[in-house]
Amino acid sequence: MKYAGKKLLTMFLTLFAVTLFVFLAFHVISGDPASSMLGTEATPARLEALREEMGLNDPVLVQYARWAGRFLTGDMGTSYSYRMPVSDMVTDKIPVTLTLTILAFFMMVLISIPLGIYTAKHAGGVIDRIIYIFNQIIMAFPPFFSGILITLLFGRIFKLFTPGGYISYEKNFWGFVGYLFFPALAIALPKAAMAVKLLRSSVIGEARLDYVRTAYSRGNRTNDVLYKHVLKNALIPVVTFLGMALTDMIAGSIIIEQVFSIPGLGRILLTSISNRDYPVVMAIIVCISLLVLVVNMIVDMIYGLIDPRISVE
Amino acid sequence: MKSGKKKNYNFIVGGTITGLMLIFIIIGFFYTPYDPNAMDPSAKFAGISLKHLMGCDNFGRDILSRVMKGAGTTLSVAAGTVFIGTFFGIILGAVTGYFGGILDEILMRVNDAIFAFPSILLALVFISLLGSGTYQVVIALGIAFIPSFARIVRSEFIKCKNMDYVKNARLQGAGHLRIMFVHILPNTFTVLLSAIMIGFNNAVLAEAGMSFLGIGVQPPQASLGRMLSEAQTYLFRAPNYAIFPGLVIILMVLGFSLLGDALKREE
Numbered sequence: 076m077k078y079a080g081k082k083l084l085t086m087f088l089t090l091f092a093v094t095l096f097v098f099l100a101f102h103v104i105s106g107d108p109a110s111s112m113l114g115t116e117a118t119p120a121r122l123e124a125l126r127e128e129m130g131l132n133d134p135v136l137v138q139y140a141r142w143a144g145r146f147l148t149g150d151m152g153t154s155y156s157y158r159m160p161v162s163d164m165v166t167d168k169i170p171v172t173l174t175l176t177i178l179a180f181f182m183m184v185l186i187s188i189p190l191g192i193y194t195a196k197h198a199g200g201v202i203d204r205i206i207y208i209f210n211q212i213i214m215a216f217p218p219f220f221s222g223i224l225i226t227l228l229f230g231r232i233f234k235l236f237t238p239g240g241y242i243s244y245e246k247n248f249w250g251f252v253g254y255l256f257f258p259a260l261a262i263a264l265p266k267a268a269m270a271v272k273l274l275r276s277s278v279i280g281e282a283r284l285d286y287v288r289t290a291y292s293r294g295n296r297t298n299d300v301l302y303k304h305v306l307k308n309a310l311i312p313v314v315t316f317l318g319m320a321l322t323d324m325i326a327g328s329i330i331i332e333q334v335f336s337i338p339g340l341g342r343i344l345l346t347s348i349s350n351r352d353y354p355v356v357m358a359i360i361v362c363i364s365l366l367v368l369v370v371n372m373i374v375d376m377i378y379g380l381i382d383p384r385i386s387v388e
Numbered sequence: 389m390k391s392g393k394k395k396n397y398n399f400i401v402g403g404t405i406t407g408l409m410l411i412f413i414i415i416g417f418f419y420t421p422y423d424p425n426a427m428d429p430s431a432k433f434a435g436i437s438l439k440h441l442m443g444c445d446n447f448g449r450d451i452l453s454r455v456m457k458g459a460g461t462t463l464s465v466a467a468g469t470v471f472i473g474t475f476f477g478i479i480l481g482a483v484t485g486y487f488g489g490i491l492d493e494i495l496m497r498v499n500d501a502i503f504a505f506p507s508i509l510l511a512l513v514f515i516s517l518l519g520s521g522t523y524q525v526v527i528a529l530g531i532a533f534i535p536s537f538a539r540i541v542r543s544e545f546i547k548c549k550n551m552d553y554v555k556n557a558r559l560q561g562a563g564h565l566r567i568m569f570v571h572i573l574p575n576t577f578t579v580l581l582s583a584i585m586i587g588f589n590n591a592v593l594a595e596a597g598m599s600f601l602g603i604g605v606q607p608p609q610a611s612l613g614r615m616l617s618e619a620q621t622y623l624f625r626a627p628n629y630a631i632f633p634g635l636v637i638i639l640m641v642l643g644f645s646l647l648g649d650a651l652k653r654e655e
Contacts, residue, residue, distance in 0.1 A: 217641075
């Protein structure tokens, strides 16, 4: 439990550091929000009044605390370009990006674990060689290009889905998941290829160790040794990789959303960056950072479960 | 070291692909079959032919010429990124690994925090601070790449700093800077080289992603990612417009990743 507490504390400290950095950075570049809000109607007196009202005359740390406090209660500020609360723009997009990421993650695990074990077991065989070459090529795919090829292949030639025919999750949840299947596949494939390679080398490396020889000499069958002894240890580096892949996928979905025209967080993040709509950019970056930190936290916990030595340390 | 009879196929294949790509790009710097930005209305969506080996795009620009220029842009951005990442990564990693102590503790915590974030996201933060454009992308991606290099260099320095040759140098009166950069650094080159190859691989992918999103290289300058995002609109009409730039990205990344693998195995 002490381990969990320590990890939780680190997470909050990192979150604090990240949000403070983001706040300060955007505070410096975004200039004076009061004058950009008043525009041509700005007079020195009105500017001063608005600044006082918005709390812009307070020390920066006080402003940060106020912003963070509001953020926690769900008030993410007002968009410059749409003049509407940022929370209204962002909250209904989070489930879209999250579903896409989770779907992609499960695909990656479902593809990579069996393939990784298979190739390790049959290392040096013909199928292992073929999968190796295939893997190297898939790994070189930028996710948006795999997305384009998937659109071409499954959308155009096999007509398994309608490109651009996004279905909102509020209207039809399963239709929504169905539409996300191929985008998720586009994100999952390159990562799955890396995971297969890692798991294969991890299992092979582990199988050379003495305890494996001992297990064999005591009369265990190959599968018993593999699943009861080797895999437990071989999975540790893979879990680290899967965690990193998951955080990468959150960011990768920003790109894939553009390929399949999915209205998720990525879409508004990009328009807001080009519109210099800083409150929106800030809110989305903080949301994604929070997701990334939670994922890292969960990975650390799983780590402690698989390898109890880590949590003692 | 030497694996005897068995050749290192990764090295041969990776080296060949990278070499061919480099030749392709270098030719592109000096000569392209057509002006990459010249529009020929009569050649709109021209198919693959002897005149246009990869066909033409929606403005009638020759795709082969644009791919040649675009690959050059992508590689230059990747080189700049890797340079920034390696340069500052080496300094940070060397100082923290060699001296250790409280500075190491603080810098590495910050490093770990940055490392935990996907590099595309970091780059997006910097882009929204700096504005979009080629140099901004190089700086943004470069900063995002520093932590991974710093980590690798630091662990190598920790491994080396108590070795006999370092003690020997110290006894002969070499200063810290000299020990760090003249004695220890050359010994990290094999590890560093493999990291640089992997860095190139990631940088090419990241640059392509950024220009695909429209925040990297600005038009009319050709860039592979940008071409792909434009090609997407005409995907069903002219699939060749998307496939060739994509293929070139894949070949570049494949070459670098095979070389990186090969160097790792040598070690």
